[in-house]
Amino acid sequence: MFDESTLDANAVAGELEVLFAVEMTAVVGKCAHCGNEAAVGTLRAYVNAPGVVLRCSICGEVVIAWAWTPTGGRVDRSGASWLGQPSGAAPSAAAPSEA
Amino acid sequence: MGDRFVSRGFVGRRPDSGGDTASRIPPGQYLTDDFPVLSAGPTPRIPLDTWEFTIDGLVSQPVRWSWAEFQALPAREWTVDISCVTKWTKLDTRWRGVSIDDLLAAADLDPRAQFLVAHSYGGYTTNLPLGEALNGQAFVAYEYGGAPLEPAHGGPARLVVPHLYLWKSAKWVRGLHLVERDEPGFWESLGYHNRGDPWREERYSGD
Amino acid sequence: MPPEPLVWQIATVSAIRGETERASSFTLSLPAWRPHRAGQHYDVRLTAADGYQAQRSYSIASPPAHTGVVDLTIERIPDGEVSPYFHDVLEVGDLVEVRGPIGGYFVWEPALGGPLLLVAGGSGVVPLMAMIRQRAAAGDTTPTTLLYSARDVDDLIYRDELDALAGDGLRVLPTLTRAHPPGWTGYARRVDEPMLAEVLAALGPDPLVYACGPTLLVETVAAGLVNLGVPPDRVRTERFGPSN
Ligand SMILES: Cc1cc2nc3c(=O)[nH]c(=O)nc-3n(C[C@H](O)[C@H](O)[C@H](O)COP(=O)(O)OP(=O)(O)OC[C@H]3O[C@@H](n4cnc5c(N)ncnc54)[C@H](O)[C@@H]3O)c2cc1C
Ligand SMILES: [Zn+2]
Numbered sequence: 001m002f003d004e005s006t007l008d009a010n011a012v013a014g015e016l017e018v019l020f021a022v023e024m025t026a027v028v029g030k031c032a033h034c035g036n037e038a039a040v041g042t043l044r045a046y047v048n049a050p051g052v053v054l055r056c057s058i059c060g061e062v063v064i065a066w067a068w069t070p071t072g073g074r075v076d077r078s079g080a081s082w083l084g085q086p087s088g089a090a091p092s093a094a095a096p097s098e099a
Numbered sequence: 100m101g102d103r104f105v106s107r108g109f110v111g112r113r114p115d116s117g118g119d120t121a122s123r124i125p126p127g128q129y130l131t132d133d134f135p136v137l138s139a140g141p142t143p144r145i146p147l148d149t150w151e152f153t154i155d156g157l158v159s160q161p162v163r164w165s166w167a168e169f170q171a172l173p174a175r176e177w178t179v180d181i182s183c184v185t186k187w188t189k190l191d192t193r194w195r196g197v198s199i200d201d202l203l204a205a206a207d208l209d210p211r212a213q214f215l216v217a218h219s220y221g222g223y224t225t226n227l228p229l230g231e232a233l234n235g236q237a238f239v240a241y242e243y244g245g246a247p248l249e250p251a252h253g254g255p256a257r258l259v260v261p262h263l264y265l266w267k268s269a270k271w272v273r274g275l276h277l278v279e280r281d282e283p284g285f286w287e288s289l290g291y292h293n294r295g296d297p298w299r300e301e302r303y304s305g306d
Numbered sequence: 307m308p309p310e311p312l313v314w315q316i317a318t319v320s321a322i323r324g325e326t327e328r329a330s331s332f333t334l335s336l337p338a339w340r341p342h343r344a345g346q347h348y349d350v351r352l353t354a355a356d357g358y359q360a361q362r363s364y365s366i367a368s369p370p371a372h373t374g375v376v377d378l379t380i381e382r383i384p385d386g387e388v389s390p391y392f393h394d395v396l397e398v399g400d401l402v403e404v405r406g407p408i409g410g411y412f413v414w415e416p417a418l419g420g421p422l423l424l425v426a427g428g429s430g431v432v433p434l435m436a437m438i439r440q441r442a443a444a445g446d447t448t449p450t451t452l453l454y455s456a457r458d459v460d461d462l463i464y465r466d467e468l469d470a471l472a473g474d475g476l477r478v479l480p481t482l483t484r485a486h487p488p489g490w491t492g493y494a495r496r497v498d499e500p501m502l503a504e505v506l507a508a509l510g511p512d513p514l515v516y517a518c519g520p521t522l523l524v525e526t527v528a529a530g531l532v533n534l535g536v537p538p539d540r541v542r543t544e545r546f547g548p549s550n
Contacts, residue, residue: 003141004521004548011363011545013409014349017312026410041411041542046139050184050266050286053139060141062222067289069303074290104316104403106352108395111360112387 001060002044009043012052016040019066019073030081034059040083120190123180125297128188135187136251139285143220143250143271150255152239154202156216156277157209162202166255169241172197172205177238179261181268182297194259196240199232202275212277216284217258220271225284226293227260227267229277236262239272264295264302310340314351314405319398320375325463329429331367331379332392334402339374342366344436345413345516345544348376348406352391362388365433365518365544366407369440376406379463381429412544414516416441420448423505423515425497425527427455430519430546435464437516442471451477451509455497455523457484479505497523499530506534515541520549 009016009025016024025041036058043054043063051067056079063079077083113129124130147166155161164172176195182188215232218224231237237260241248248254253270260267266286287293292301300306317334324330334348347365368377382393396402414422414437422441424434431454441448456462459482468478481493481501493501506513515536517527524545531541 001141002525004525005136005138006141006521007545007547008412008543010347010409010412011547013347013411014312014363014405017408021311023408023410025412038539039411041409042538046141048135048137049139050137050291051139051289055140062140065139065285065289067286067291069290069305071303071305076289103357104353104401105355106391106402107400109352109354109360109391111352111354111358113358 002055005046005048007045007047009041009045009054012045012047012054013041015052015066015073019075024083027083028085029063029083031056031059031061031063032079032081033061033063035081040064123190124188125182126300127302128182128186128297131187131189133187134189134192134252135183135185137183137185137265138251138270139223140221145220145255145271147255151273152202152256153274154206154277155274157212157279158277159207159209162206169197169256173201177240177259177261179259181259181261181265184264184266184291184295184297184302188297192261193244194238194240195242195245196238196256196259198235199237199239199275200235202239203233206277208277211279214278214281216276216278216282217267217269217272218274218276219269220273223269223271223285225258225267225269226282226287227263228281228294231260231263231294236260262296264292264297266291267295312405312408313338314403316401317404319396319400319402322396322398325379326461328461329379329381329463330393331377332396333368333375333377334404335375336404339376340407341373342370342376342407343410343413343415344369344440345433346407346409346436347433348378348404349408350378350388351403351405352388353403360387363408365436367432367435367439369436369443371440371443379429379432379435381463412516412518412542414440414514416444416446416448418514420450421509421513422448422450423509423513424450424452425455425502425515425517425519425523426452427497427519427523428461428546428549429463430517430523430544431463433518433544434516435468438468438471438476441476442474447475449475449509451479451505453479453481453497453501453505455481455483455519458482459487459490477508497526497530499526499533502527502530503534506531506536513540516544517541518544519546521545521547522549 013025046053054064066075150166153163241256258269258272320335321333347363351361364378367379383389
């Protein structure tokens with residue numbers, strides 16, 4: 001489904017942090033297309049484009065996309081049913097550190 | 100914000116700014132001989148025996164062509180300059196394909212149709228007023244440089260609208276949907292200019 | 307406490323150290339240094355006089371305990387735009403614009419446990435080295451295997467330090483894809499599923515995996531591990547992009 005041009009969302013974690021004002025790759029999201037729940041860090045990133053497109057690692061559909069204009073960034077996250085902490089989350093590698 | 104930081108000795112990998120072809124390079128663009136590959140997703144591989152192209156929406160009868168039928172449509176060659184909003188311009192690109200005029204002539208357009216939305220394998224969309232697509236201004240290409248259009252560059256077939264930034268030239272195009280009211284496409288919705296004329300530097304909405 | 311916003315800052319190159327023929331480590335002194343986690347990276351932005359910019363990400367090689375500075379280890383890509391600038395232009399005392407530390411998913415700290423399988427291709431070893439260094443600095447004994455693919459012995463970044471750190475539950479398994487010295491007993495091929503199976507079998511059940519490097523290698527590792535029954539949520543990947 002994916003080819004060699006793909007990166008992990010981690011490659012654009014800096015842009016995500018600027019857009020959302022928090023570290024986003026450890027945040028969990030639900031894909032609105034296939035229902036997969038996984039950390040934003042598992043999404044596949046396409047960066048050779050006028051903006052950035054993050055796709056679901058399971059179904060390949062767009063979950064989050066954004067572009068920068070001179071007045072700031074604009075994010076479309078309609079491909080995510082929700083972003084946040086998973087329901088009944090057990091502490092995992094995705095939990096932010098106390099540092 | 101104060102003075103901008105400059106990296107000592109950094110030039111970047113930019114080809115020249117044109118020399119005697121400078122007058123053909125829109126403002127803010129750099130000339131390249133490469134053909135950079137930009138994409139919002141993985142490159143779809145569409146077998147020709149399942150490929151199809153449709154025209155629907157505000158038409159009296161939707162049209163659908165198979166690959167063989169599409170090849171039988173009147174085709175011609177275009178040699179055009181193309182500009183990407185990521186700032187590269189490539190001169191004298193040579194394509195073969197079918198004009199939008201010829202494609203739309205096959206569908207009986209409803210007079211209310213004012214805009215088209217090009218949609219692609221892989222889900223990409225981009226919008227154009229009909230006035231930007233007709234009169235030989237745009238075409239659906241299936242050959243580039245005398246060879247079948249490579250998947251990385253949008254093959255089997257892509258829209259080419261050379262007078263607008265290249266995000267309007269939808270790769271892997273599979274159809275045109277005719278509408279009465281303008282509907283922003285993928286990048287237009289994210290803040291790129293609705294029209295995208297490189298000579299007016301219409302990069303972002305509001306430019 | 308609200309997080310501090312991620313902003314660009316101007317770092318000073320305070321040391322440059324050759325690691326291999328193609329890779330060097332650059333120590334950056336940061337005016338607004340922040341503690342980092344092993345596996346995180348910095349974004350680097352170069353700006354030409356006319357405003358043209360190029361931006362890339364580089365993993366932090368140094369462990370979090372080194373305050374005020376970060377080490378980036380950068381491989382020189384011959385046709386590259388940014389990595390040759392580091393190797394051919396930058397000198398000690400030069401300024402570089404960076405922001406970081408960045409990322410919260412591709413990170414490891416001793417509390418996350420293991421057993422830990424680290425799979426690296428080329429410069430993909432850099433963030434994994436930060437994990438290994440932190441593990442050592444913390445006196446942690448999580449069973450850890452580094453499977454490290456490189457062209458030949460001289461291309462192995464941090465070779466001496468890895469030799470020194472091996473033991474205490476750390477196994478270092480290089481695999482050499484182009485050339486290997488006479489008498490070489492280690493792996494001598496690209497990482498593949500049988501290799502992963504062998505390494506996993508020796509490591510023990512329920513491993514936590516970090517794979518980093520060229521996209522094709524990471525793809526092979528991720529697919530191989532799924533075939534071998536490792537749950538996808540135990541595998542974290544960092545693709546550096548295509549290599550040619
Ligand atoms: C999160 C993250 C962390 C990273 N950490 C590091 C790090 O610690 N150290 C490091 O050296 N790099 C790291 N990279 C890769 C780095 O960001 C750049 O991609 C790399 O330095 C190439 O940039 P460039 O401008 O020199 O080459 P570009 O101008 O971007 O590329 C030139 C050509 O070289 C090819 N190419 C790119 N990378 C390679 C490669 N590795 N081998 C062969 N061909 C290649 C490209 O496909 C392209 O065709 C990281 C990438 C990511 C996403
Ligand atoms: Zn999905």
